[in-house]
Amino acid sequence: MQLTLEFGGGLELLCDSKKIHNVNVEQQNGEDKLTMKGLLSWVKTNLIKERPEMFMKGDTVRPGVLVLVNDCDWELSGQLSTLLEEKDVVVFISTLHGG
Amino acid sequence: MEGKRSKVRMCCLCNQSRASLNRPKTLQQICRDCFYLSFENEIHQLIIDNHLFTPGDRVAIGASGGKDSTVLAYVLSKLNRVHNYGLNLFLLSVDEGITGYRDDSLETVHRNQVQFGLPLKVVSYKDLYGWTMDEIVKLIGLKNNCTFCGVFRRQALDRGAAFLKADKLVTGHNADDIAETVLLNILRGDIARLSRCSSIITGEDGPIPRCKPFKYTYEKEIVMYAYFKRLDYFSTECIYSPNAYRGFAREFIKDLERIRPRAILDIIKSGENFRISTNTKMPEQGTCERCGYISSQKWCKACVLLDGLNRGLPKLGIGRSRPGIGCKEENESRGVKSIESKQCGSLDF
Incomplete structure (x- = not known):
């Protein structure tokens, strides 16, 4: 499925300083349909190049990251x-x- | 369970448009237009209720180019126009001399100057103190550099505001920042700061009062506002290391917010309601013998730090003083220093 992902507020620095990513993602982990949960695990594996703890905490986004x-x-x-x-x-x- | 198409939620205020945002403060689900209106009206109400400004005031907005000060400049100029506050607004920026960080964020402020039509004044550490942060870090390394930066910034803002002949200085500190500072001051046992960090106006006895119109405004809403309005802001962490202790407090607040968003307002309320027992000795305020800035010491903190730098003894005036001589000096210097300064990691303003 074609999706557009956008990273802002500094998160772009974790994925090659690129803000907009046009991606193709299929269902994850045996889900019938793609959910945000599946997308997050895909993003963590495929897009986040450094400091994943700035983006994720447990199986969801880190508190303070808006979606x-x-x-x-x-x-x-x-x-x-x-x-x-x-x-x-x-x-x-x-x-x-920043402030 | 809930797929996003299974239920299109309507705005609980107007019931006409699709809800776009869950408000942390009220848990209302509202559309963009109702959000803009509520966001701006609450800030307007806070300004009116607390008599933050008088018509004709010259108001300097501490502008770092980050989200908070960018939204503050935008909203204040809008409210000033819509409600005829009669204010003369200015952007005031501090150039700490941090290559690859402040030079980039200052470009954002220069764009804001044009976008919002507000005059801009930039004051630099180099001009005021003879040192850039780059030079200071080269000398002292990445330890304590945030102390220099925090102390210098506070004074730089006051001097910039004085140059602009400003009556008030406003900063973009938001509810999350203030909750975090209340918590930090408790963790440090810093009574002088604790009692003041949750006030909407501080420094009324000093040269230029400072106020925080975003005192009760959630960071989430500021970022959402900036995102929906496509405001142009800069968001990169300062290159000179984040403040780990403050980082923990920040994370803790964010964790609490996720479980119970009201926690942020409640912590601020706790800060407001603390009363200081009469036998706690509070620092007395005077002026610095060297530069004339407010100080409860012979020399203000900036002068002590500068003296150390210029004499090649940069550790002078750093860190916790020893008990005995220590306590007094520590309290006093901190009483003067920015009580609400977001030292690095998340920048002051």
Whole structure:
């Protein structure tokens, strides 16, 4: 499935300083459909090049990292259980840098 | 269980648009437009309720180019326009002389100057003190450098504000920052700072009062606001090492927020409600004999640090003093130093 992933607020530094990634991701770990949980584990393996602890804590994002799916706060769509669809745009922004 | 298509949530305020954000403060699910309105109105209300400004005030906005100060500059100039505050707003930036960090973030501030139509003043450590942070780090290494930077920045902001003939200095400290500082001051047993770090206005007895219009504004909402409005901000960590102790406190606050978002407001409330027992000796304020800046010591902290640098004894004035002579000096110097300064890791302003 084609997805657009965007990293901001300093998180882009963990993936080759590239903010926007157009990627192709399939279901993960035997899930029927791709969820945010599956996407996060894919991102951790395939995009994050350094300091993964700045992005993840346990099986979810580190507290202080905001996630938007199609410009909507993922807290409204079920966080890790959010189902992803073709051409979705997922944005990750760290709130932890600078003032 | 919940797929995002299974349920499109509508804004609980207008019930007309799709909700875009879960507000940490209220747990309301609201759309972008209602979010902008609530966000701006709450800050407006705080400004009015606390009489932060008087018409005609010259207000310097401490601008680092980061998210908080960028959103602050944007929102303040909007509120000033919409509600006719009658303020003259200025951007005030400090150039610490950190190559690859501050030079880049200052470019952001220069763009903000044009985008927001606000005049900008930059004061540099090199001009004020004769040293850049690059030079200081070269001399002293990566230990204690944040002490120099924090002490120098506080004074630099005051001097810049004085140059602008500002009546008030506003900084972008947000609710998360303040909760973190309350916690740190408890962990350090720093009563002088604890009592002041949660005040919305500080330094009313000093040359220029400082205020924090984002005192109750969640960091999440500031970042969401900046993201939805596509505001141009800079987000890179200072290259001279993060402050580990503060980092732990920050992480702890963020963990608490995830479980119970109100925790942040409650910690601030705890800070506000602390009362200092009458037998706690508080530092008295005077002026520095050398530069005239507010100080409870003979020399202000910046002068002590500078003297050390210039004499090749950079450790002078650093660290915890010994008991006996120590306690007094420590309390006093810290009383003068920025009580709310986000020392490196997350920059002051």
